[in-house]
Amino acid sequence: MxxxxxxxxxxxxxxxxxxxxxxxxxxxxxxxxxxxxxxxxxxxxxxxxxxxxxxxxxxxxxxxxxxxxxxxxxxxxxxxxxxxxxxxxxxxxxxxxxxxxxxxxxxxxxxxxxxxxxxxxxxxxxxDSVSKRLRKALESIKQDSEGTTALMTVQVRDLLARDLVSAAPDTSIQEAAGIMSRAGCSSLVILDGERLAGIVTDRDLRNRCLAAGVSPTEPVSRIMTEKLETIGAGTLGFQALITMTRLNVHHLPVLDGGNVMGMLSTSDLVRVQSANSIYLVGDVRRAENTETLAAISGKVSELQVQLVASGATADQIGQAVSAVTDAITLRLLQLAEAELGPPPVPYCWMAGGSQARREQSSHSDQDNALLIADHMKPEDDAYFAALARKVNDGLHACGYIYCPGDVMASNPKWRQPLRIWTKYFNTWTKKPEPMALMLSSVFFDLRAIHDPEGLFDELQERVLKLSKADRIFIAYMAANALKHRPPLGFFRKFVLIHGGDHDQTFDIKHRGVVPIVDLARVYALSAGLSQTNTLERLKAAAAEGALSKDGGANLVDAAEFIGTLRMRHQAQQLKRGQKADNFLSPDDLSPLERGHLKDAFSLINTMQESLGQRYQAGRFT
Amino acid sequence: MADLASGLLLDWRRRWRLRKQPPGPLCDYLSRPFPSPRTDYREVEYVAVDLETTGLNARRDQILSIGWVVLSGTRIDLSTASHRLVRVQGDIPAESAVIHQITDDVAATGTDLAAALPEFLCALSGRVMIAHHAHVERCFLGAACKQLFGGGLLVPTVDTQAIARRILERRQVAFKASDLRLHALGERYNLPRYGAHNALSDALAAAELFLAEAAYRDNGRGMPLGDFL
Missing domain, CATH: 2.60.120.10 (Jelly Rolls)
Incomplete structure (x- = not known):
């Protein structure tokens, strides 16, 4: 040539x-x-x-x-x-x-x-269609991260170190201990025929038998844990880790179809990867004061960097980081109760926003509120005010800075009994004013962090009933969900915005993540779904027919792609010792990433347009 | 209309010269009529050309390389892009080698001018020549034709630099000589800047500059070729 x-x-x-x-x-x-x-x-x-x-x-x-x-x-x-x-x-x-x-x-x-x-x-x-291209891109970014570790790709069935060790419920405690000791394992599955009846761990033998003075000749069923979370054999190792972190357990029975296949323990996971988030949660549980908690929480950004390096998706990272925040919140509540004494009436500590959705990235602001049992007396509030102040201050010290909008339990407005909360939601749904819509991203994404008496379920049930039935409210929410539009695409070093304007950088949170979060909230509320996590909402809403199967799958892909780019961007900043932000410069993106992002934008745009048409959202803006 | 008259005169001279020219590449070249200056420039075919030489004196200096590409109306046809290195007599002066980066060793891999020139004339036949500061190309190609085939080169020529000068003068803007360089003008018209400096990339740059100049003069209804000559 x-x-x-x-x-x-x-x-x-x-x-x-x-x-x-x-x-x-x-x-x-x-x-x-x-x-x-x-x-x-x-x-x-x-x-x-x-x-x-x-x-x-x-x-x-x-x-x-x-x-x-x-x-x-x-x-x-x-x-x-x-x-x-x-x-x-x-x-x-x-x-x-x-x-x-x-x-x-x-x-x-x-x-x-x-x-x-x-x-x-x-x-x-x-x-390829836009959605097919994006799906391929997503698969390839999941694959080509530098040290794709086993936890991201290996199923739980392949992590089990040993065959199932089990005993029948009528086995004596002593015999059960003998089985465990011969097998050299710290937990035992109790099977009633084929059915999972419970598990017994070393700790149960100590706490519920020896320390409680129960005779070793009693049946093991007396000391076993019956209410059990389980996990499917096909679950990815990482997901199992998140579940264990969230539940704060070290053993999970593994089910294959209906049958118990074995017991997954944290040591099975640790063998594959130094399982940081579970260690962090363990440290949180032992921390005796806010200073220690703050030191532990300082490692969260390290966790984010490591997870990104090992090929985790945005959802996985959000789950892991939120699990740590949950644990810190819980521990702060325990420490506060230890100081203030037991609460006068039951309460529920609720988290809003990204923590509630399990989508936190290293350090988000705190959004929280207190739900108190209806029979509280006016003088009880002093206790809860002190509790809230301690936890809010503690979270702030741990890097979850005070909510700029003062959506925190220390604000009397957000520290109320169930009947007032119900009234709030009633007003918000009946009169969807700008203020209410602004708060919606906090209060319609709500999750109970500490709720020993189960107060939250009732509130959630009422809210979902209210919102689902109210078409006008949903229409307002839909209009609100169209406020954050994704860019049209890229143009040289610029981001191209609707209306033809250019921007030097692009706020991947507000122009990429938030539009999907907002859409998922509308679908979930319109179908009366209790999920808060965006991906779970989209999947459940698609299953319910609140949006098309394709639409749901496309938005899940778009959310994963955009979220993962965001996490990578932040991990790079954290690695360089900078503060993590949400501003991407188009220059930082490869031509291919730009192309895929543009595809993701166009999918979001399509879904926004169709939502807008369905609720004639233009009338409410 | 002076352009039109001289254009018509040019083809009359071609026929007159053709009768005297012995058979050979130059005779073949002259046998095809020149495009009429009345033709819409968009219907004409062109050859954009650039030469690298050992110096600026056509009587003393030699052609080192020829690059050319054909335009069909307002489209450059890259399949025609050609570049020929020419073997020279004697050494290449160091001061020119600095500019065109053609050393004696490189030039030794070239073809004889006697082989390269007919190939170029064949491409040029029946077409209009485009060059930037065409005087150099006309002098060197004319001298080469005279030397090899015993007759000078008659060719209708578009000089992209002359067009640029006319545009600037008509707008009465002050300009420096350097503003009329190929790359400076290319920038003015948002054309790509080629890093490599050689005969073909300069020929291509001249071809692109011609398209740009024509696009700016043409109001969409076309113009006679004569307006560019």
Missing amino acids: DVELIEIRDFLASHAPFEFLPEETLDVLPKKLAVRYLRRGTAFPPRDDEQPSLYLLRRGAVDLRDAEGNLVGKLAEGDICPSVCHPDDPRMQMAGQTSEDTLAYLLPCAELQRLRERHPEFAEHFD
Whole structure:
């Protein structure tokens, strides 16, 4: 090849989809091109070509507009326009005019077709739908993280170190201890026939038998734990770790179908990976004061960095980080109760916002509230005020800074008995004012962190009943969910926003994460679902028919892709010793990531439009 | 209309010269009529060309390389992109080697001008030549034709630098000589900047500059070729 066209070759090689072509094809490709110059203001793609061609912009820019003349995107250096070659494919259609003097390379459609036939990876760029492309991208980012460790990919069934060690409920305690001792294990599964009846651990032998003076001849069923969480054999190791961290247990029976397959212990997980979040939670449980807790919580950013490095997705990281926050909150409550004495009446400590959704990234603000039993007396509030103050201060000391909007249990407004909370929600749903809608992201994502008497279920039941039945309220929520629009895409070093504005950086939280969180909340409330986690909400809502199966799956993918980019961005900052933020510069993104992000934006946009139409949300904005 | 008259005169001269020219590459070249200056410039074919030489004196200095690419109307056809290194007589002066980076060793891998020039003439036949500061190309190619085929080179020529000067003068803006350089003008029209400095990339840059200049002069209804000559 003439050495002189190397620059054009290199230009092709650095832009999708041409980058997927092999060297020898790239070497001869420049000779297949024609070059045109289009002055600013020329209709694009031009209609005067004798030979239909794909356009690749070498210099300049194009404004793309829809039939109504609204700006829907921009093309710049390296972008392609395949419209002319696919006249029947609506996904490929784009039209507009050059907004700068533009030099374009033209690849004849026949040549494009030949390339597509010979190079599958190149062809995928044109064949795949937006959602399929995004799904592939997601799979590949899950795979190509540097040290993909076993926990992310291995199923629990493969982590079990030993065969099932079990005994019948009528086995004596002594005999049970003998079985454990011979097998060298610290826990025993109690089976009633095939059915899981309970488990007994070393600790039960100590606490419930020896210390309690129960005779070793008694049946083991007397000291076993009956109310059990279990885990499926197909669960990923990481998910099991999160579940154990959340439940604060060290053993979980593993079910395969209906049958007990074995017992997963934390040591099984630790063998695979130093399981930081479970260690952190263990340390939290032992901490005796706020200073110790603050020191432990300082390791959360390290945890986030490690999880990112080991290939965890945003959801997994959010679960792990939130589990630590839950544990710290719990411990602060215990320490406060130890100091203040037992509460005069039962209460529930509720977390709102990202903690409630289990989507926290290293250190978020705190959002919390107190729900108190209805029979509280006015003078009881002094106790709860002191409790709330201690926990809020403690969380602040641990890096969960005070909520700027004062949505905290120390605020008397958010420290109320059940009947007042019910009234609040009644007002919010009946009169969805701006203030109420602003609070909705906190109070319609609510989760009980500490609730020994189960006060929360009743409140949640009432709220869901209220919101589900109220179409006007849902319509307001829908309109609110359209306030944060994703960008249209990227344009050179800029982010392109609806209306044609540019931004230097892009707030991945407010323009990427929040739109999906808001959508998921509307779907969940409209279907009366109790889930708070965004992915769980989307999956449950799709199962309930509150949104289409495809729509749900697409949003899950978009959330995972955007969230994971965000976590990686923050991990990089934390690694450099900087404060984690949400501002991405388009320069930091590879061309491929930009493409996938644009796909994710367009999926969100589609779902927002359809939600807007369904509730005629425009009327409420 | 002076351009039109001289354009028509040029083709009359071509026919006159063709009768005297012995058979050979130059005769073949002259046998195809020049595009009429009345033709819409968008219907004409062009060859953008650039030469690297050992110096600026066409009588003394030699051609080191020729790069060219064909334009069909307002499209550059990259399949025609060509570059020929030419073997020279004697040593390449060091001061010119610094500019074009063609050393004696590189030049030794080239072809004889006697082989490269006919190939170029064949591409040029029936087409209009585009060059930036075309005087150099006309002088060197003319001298080469005279030396090899016994007759000078007649060719209708678009000089992208002359067009740029006319535009700037008409707008009555002050400009320096350096503003008229190929790369400076390319920047003005938002054209890509090629890192490598060689005959083909400069020919391509001149071709792109012509498209840009034409796009700025054309109001969308076309213009006669004569307006660019």
